[in-house]
């Protein structure tokens with residue numbers, strides 16, 4: 148069969164249900180093959196959004212997300228999406244068209260060296276130089292994207308390969324000499340970890356996104372309850388542990404709660420699982436958990452010892468390792484530590500001033516009180532941090548955010564992907580007015596495919612997070628952060644696209660409007676919350692400061 | 701990591717220590733670019749890098765000499781290991797034979813030629829070309845020997861210099877293979 152038909156058949160064999168993308172000359176044969184396929188294709192309106200949507204689909208479902216783009220500008224438009232997925236270890240496949248092999252290197256029309264460009268932001272990438280390698284490469288790509296520490300894989304397919312005759316024999320198994328992820332923890336280190344846990348009087352679990360990627364939430368809950376240990380999560384770890392659980396202290400780091408950051412600073416043992424100790428999580432590294440021994444469990448050996456010193460390194464899959472440790476630890480009461488934490492919790496709750504004005508925190512609280520099962524995606528900035536603070540995640544994959552790259556414009560297309568994975572769930576993008584504009588064109592996609600994503604804009608008419616830094620650290624010199632568009636009507640824009648638009652100006656309207664919006668199941672809904680413009684995200688640990696050097700509002 | 705490197709962990713590992721790393725890679729297009737890109741992106745410093753095939757056509761061996769402290773070099777090795785095309789990464793700093801081949805074109809007059817050839821002989825170098833006012837010497841050796849010889853040649857005037865970069869192999873039973 149034609150290379151293009153082999154590609155589509157291989158994707159079917161991999162169980163792909165949805166592809167996000169935009170066609171073009173170099174990939175037209177593949178789209179032709181797709182015409183006869185049962186695979187659903189969502190035509191996005193920008194390739195960046197196609198990749199974010201595939202990423203959102205992957206994060207929500209745990210399956211590999213797939214995006215298509217044509218050569219040249221189509222391919223280069225995917226780069227931010229790929230980098231976003233790479234930083235957060237999200238398993239996606241991006242397939243790009245390429246000019247025919249005979250033209251590569253000639254600066255042909257719409258030629259771009261996309262494998263060269265994406266080398267540093269992919270887990271691996273391929274250019275298919277021989278039609279006979281095509282199926283093998285697709286098989287490898289899915290395997291690499293979804294195993295070990297997951298990540299994006301790009302496959303660049305020259306147009307003549309998609310036309311070439313290919314015999315369809317999709318490989319069942321593959322073996323890559325240089326890729327053998329280790330899932331089982333070293334027994335000696337597992338034992339050492341158990342000993343440290345038993346000795347510890349003030350243990351804290353730092354749960355990262357790796358728990359979610361390894362589907363280890365159940366094990367984590369049993370682990371935390373058995374010790375028992377309080378759990379703090381990174382931004383990516385939100386959802387790894389239910390946030391209504393009495394042992395959960397929520398998320399830590401730059402905008403984590405005071406009690407979570409105090410717990411992590413004062414503990415005598417950090418059990419870090421599936422986290423890379425990003426600077427947003429640790430604060431100043433030499434001030435990080437100064438009294439603690441550190442156990443670090445991660446599937447990626449390169450993360451161990453990269454940012455913080457580690458006493459017990461365990462390379463392995465979070466689920467496997469937790470199961471092993473669970474077998475050899477016992478319950479131990481730690482009353483003093485529990486009391487200390489309760490005290491901090493009582494003394495320093497997360498809070499905001501409820502002064503009758505429309506507060507973004509209040510809107511976010513309402514979203515989850517009305518519909519606790521809601522999948523929330525976020526944009527980047529204050530909206531993201533308020534969502535992380537006030538949306539109490541119940542289950543893994545419920546909170547989806549660009550943590551590593553911090554990509555404005557991620558949340559909306561990611562919500563489209565999440566909605567495609569769970570058509571019946573309520574999916575809300577908590578947005579900022581700046582970020583939403585970066586992929587607002589996807590309203591057309593939602594209308595086209597009846598995707599009922601809700602966009603809740605915390606509209607402060609500022610690039611709010613940057614403005615907050617300018618207020619606190621740059622003497623209120625608001626350089627280029629004021630979005631002077633009072634007249635901008637997001638509700639009308641939504642309507643212009645054929646979606647639904649709503650405006651909320653008073654706290655009393657929030658609940659009713661959200662309920663009304665959540666009822667709509669066949670069109671996108673944009674709700675423009677005209678929030679208090681100068682509201683800040685607190686508490687805050689300034690960049691480069693220790694986790695206990697916290698600024699309050 | 702080499703045994704003694706491990707033992708000196710937390711001791712005075714110096715940011716100017718020199719490590720030699722052997723990397724077996726799949727002989728595929730782009731693999732050199734991947735390694736080079738990784739070094740650039742992670743801000744690692746390469747002193748030299750050589751590539752050539754092994755006894756198997758499908759596997760190449762790179763020898764990379766890097767400067768840095770132990771932590772940096774450990775990161776280098778771990779990051780290299782993450783590249784899918786990389787099969788094996790070994791620290792061969794300890795107990796290894798290191799060799800580099802150098803071609804040097806030196807200014808030579810009828811007066812100085814004799815002395816240059818004599819020096820080359822002492823270093824077991826070979827004269828591979830002689831012309832009216834210059835001479836090419838081929839010399840192999842470890843870093844110290846090469847440095848010493850190059851320094852000696854400076855007095856005559858070095859017109860051109862080409863180095864292959866270091867290759868290394870551990871002595872005795874230890875082997876770097878798949």
Ligand SMILES: Cc1ncc(C[n+]2csc(CCOP(=O)(O)OP(=O)(O)O)c2C)c(N)n1
Pocket residue numbers: 526527528529530531553554555556578579580581582583605607609610611612613
């Ligand atoms: C693509 C991109 N460009 C720039 C930034 C830098 N940045 C971080 S937060 C922010 C402001 C975001 O503004 P908005 O979306 O309105 O959200 P708010 O902070 O007001 O909630 C900016 C510009 C970024 N994170 N991503």
